[in-house]
Amino acid sequence: MTASALGSCPRAASLPGLGDRQTGNGGPVEMEDDADEVEEEFRSLLEGLRTTLPGVQLITAFLLTVPLYDKYDGLARPERVAYYVAFVTAILSTLLLMAPSSHQRLRSDEGIARRHRSHLRTAVRLTVLGSAGFGIAVTAVAYLVSSIVLGSGLAAAVTAVTAAVCLWSWYYLPLVSFRRDS
Numbered sequence: 001m002t003a004s005a006l007g008s009c010p011r012a013a014s015l016p017g018l019g020d021r022q023t024g025n026g027g028p029v030e031m032e033d034d035a036d037e038v039e040e041e042f043r044s045l046l047e048g049l050r051t052t053l054p055g056v057q058l059i060t061a062f063l064l065t066v067p068l069y070d071k072y073d074g075l076a077r078p079e080r081v082a083y084y085v086a087f088v089t090a091i092l093s094t095l096l097l098m099a100p101s102s103h104q105r106l107r108s109d110e111g112i113a114r115r116h117r118s119h120l121r122t123a124v125r126l127t128v129l130g131s132a133g134f135g136i137a138v139t140a141v142a143y144l145v146s147s148i149v150l151g152s153g154l155a156a157a158v159t160a161v162t163a164a165v166c167l168w169s170w171y172y173l174p175l176v177s178f179r180r181d182s
Helices: 003-008 035-068 070-074 077-106 117-149 152-181
Strands: none
Touching: 035 070, 035 077, 035 117, 077 117, 117 152
16 A cells, blocks of 8 residues: 555544544544644654564564575575565565654754644654555565474464454554444
8 A cells, every 4th residue: 555545545544643633522623733742743653663663673684684594595486485575575664664763863943844744644654654564574474484384384374363463453453443442
């Protein structure tokens, strides 16, 4: 899903910083460009990334070492495809998830202002896309490692469970289940 597709998705509009906010009377109002609120939401986003990035970096570091092992030459084609998918999505996820931190460092009082909703929405979109890529990388790594250790039949089952848990815990719960509870 591209950033523009994410922006037009009705569910994405409910993500923090991406759409309207409900007022006390239940009617939607356009989010204001309140500099302090945007600053606080941006800081909150960066705090969340501090817990996500170590996982992405760990998988990326693992994937960088895989071709250095003797067993790499013995990988079957499906395992090599899983490796490449994991490697590319882990690298792209790293870049996307680190982008908001770069935005933070580039902002200065005289330079690029970050005190606008559009900057926050962009950072949230980058984070959502980076998280989706990380989910793909984790799932591909689950297949790669499982196929080497358990064989391809069980690897498919481990991969399906990994993908299901990722989709359920990262997307279904916050976008569907939690919405029903509120």
